[in-house]
Amino acid sequence: MKGDMIVAGVYFPTLLLLGIIALVLTGLLTRLINLVGGYRYVAYRPLADLALFVIILGLLSFLTSRPGAGA
Template structure:
């Protein structure tokens, strides 16, 4: 995978696009975890959300071949 994506003639780093996608996925997964009541089992919800974002970003980077 190349390091930049051209959108309308503007070059954006691929990691920026993956970060936005991971942020959206984190919001969806966080809402699902909230409905399931999982957040009652953790001591500090923001820390879990940050860890979830990092895991999803790493997974997206791995799946797109960015880390290769």
């Protein structure tokens, strides 16, 4: 993951932009799960939504990371 991204000439932290993208994707996926009826099998919906957000954010972070860039 890079340190900063440039959007319209303004530097933004990469994690902020990835968080916004993950929030939008989580909202869309939540509506899809609700439409299909998948929340019937979940005991506590807010925790499932938070876990979904963290999984999507981690996946986006992994996909935007630079290969070979060590810690």
